[in-house]
Amino acid sequence: MSTNTVIEIKDIQQFNKLLLRDTLIVTHFMAEWAQQCLQINDVFSELSQNKDYSSVIFAKVSAEDIPELSQQMNVTSVPTCILFSKSKQLSRIEGADVPQLTQQVKQLAFKLGSNVGITSNASDHNIDERLKTLINRSPVMVFMKGTPDAPRCGFSRTLISILNEVNANYDTFDILSDEEVRQSLKVLSNWPTYPQVYVKGQLIGGLDIIKELKESEELVSALKP
Amino acid sequence: MYMNVMNESHKHNVPKGSETHFRVVIVSPQFESLTSLKRHRLVNEALRQELDANIHALAIQALTPDQWSHEQSVNESPTCRGGMGL
Numbered sequence: 001m002s003t004n005t006v007i008e009i010k011d012i013q014q015f016n017k018l019l020l021r022d023t024l025i026v027t028h029f030m031a032e033w034a035q036q037c038l039q040i041n042d043v044f045s046e047l048s049q050n051k052d053y054s055s056v057i058f059a060k061v062s063a064e065d066i067p068e069l070s071q072q073m074n075v076t077s078v079p080t081c082i083l084f085s086k087s088k089q090l091s092r093i094e095g096a097d098v099p100q101l102t103q104q105v106k107q108l109a110f111k112l113g114s115n116v117g118i119t120s121n122a123s124d125h126n127i128d129e130r131l132k133t134l135i136n137r138s139p140v141m142v143f144m145k146g147t148p149d150a151p152r153c154g155f156s157r158t159l160i161s162i163l164n165e166v167n168a169n170y171d172t173f174d175i176l177s178d179e180e181v182r183q184s185l186k187v188l189s190n191w192p193t194y195p196q197v198y199v200k201g202q203l204i205g206g207l208d209i210i211k212e213l214k215e216s217e218e219l220v221s222a223l224k225p
Numbered sequence: 226m227y228m229n230v231m232n233e234s235h236k237h238n239v240p241k242g243s244e245t246h247f248r249v250v251i252v253s254p255q256f257e258s259l260t261s262l263k264r265h266r267l268v269n270e271a272l273r274q275e276l277d278a279n280i281h282a283l284a285i286q287a288l289t290p291d292q293w294s295h296e297q298s299v300n301e302s303p304t305c306r307g308g309m310g311l
Contacts, residue, residue, distance in 0.1 A: 153305070154302070154303030154304045154305050155282065158303040193276075193283055204262065205261060205265060206265075208265070208285050209262060
């Protein structure tokens, strides 16, 4: 699935087949004679070689060579870049807006990448299933604001430092990166705040409870897988 | 029985006069034989409406009278690392 090169689309069937894939697909409708398209081509080449985007597919289409396709995709000028996944159009950039293009690729690659990694069945959008998989991703799972290296909240930061103090093995999820998880998890667990700690899929509690366990020296055994 | 509700919003990066971050200390014999998790859930339940609406952060100390007479101290909440809307 890893591609280091930009695919050249030759016909409409090839394009339509490509769109069914469940990874991120970044397409460039271009013309050889357009200076701005050459610029976007360079950007595509660079992005396609970026390890972070090894599961992203980059493809270019000569807009004038396949007019039915340009029409089908409502392309009226070049360069036009359209980002897809699973037949859905996710984003569209008209003109040589390199910052916008790279930002969209980054955002959507991250979003889709984290989905594909977590749910084994990529077409399963059920949030409860997604949450259950997330909660069980590690024997000790922490839902926090930010990351262990860069917590975005004093409560989360303190929780992480307590876990580190007892040398706990844990994985984390940044709920600031995913609003759907942030809100749905509160409902599923019936717990209103973050951070939240789960051991073997069960909610243990938040910072207050972790602190209590540490003080009563029950923390290490509570975290044992 | 003892209860103390503290508005800690001033410790956070929110406008003056905000009522968004709280610490609650509750002492009740009803907590006897309940795990911390269950005690916190009781408090969360009692505050459900507030939590759904305005409260952004809630620190809870839920103790039995016995524990309180040994503890007798209010914990410190961590300093804020976030801002509005976090």
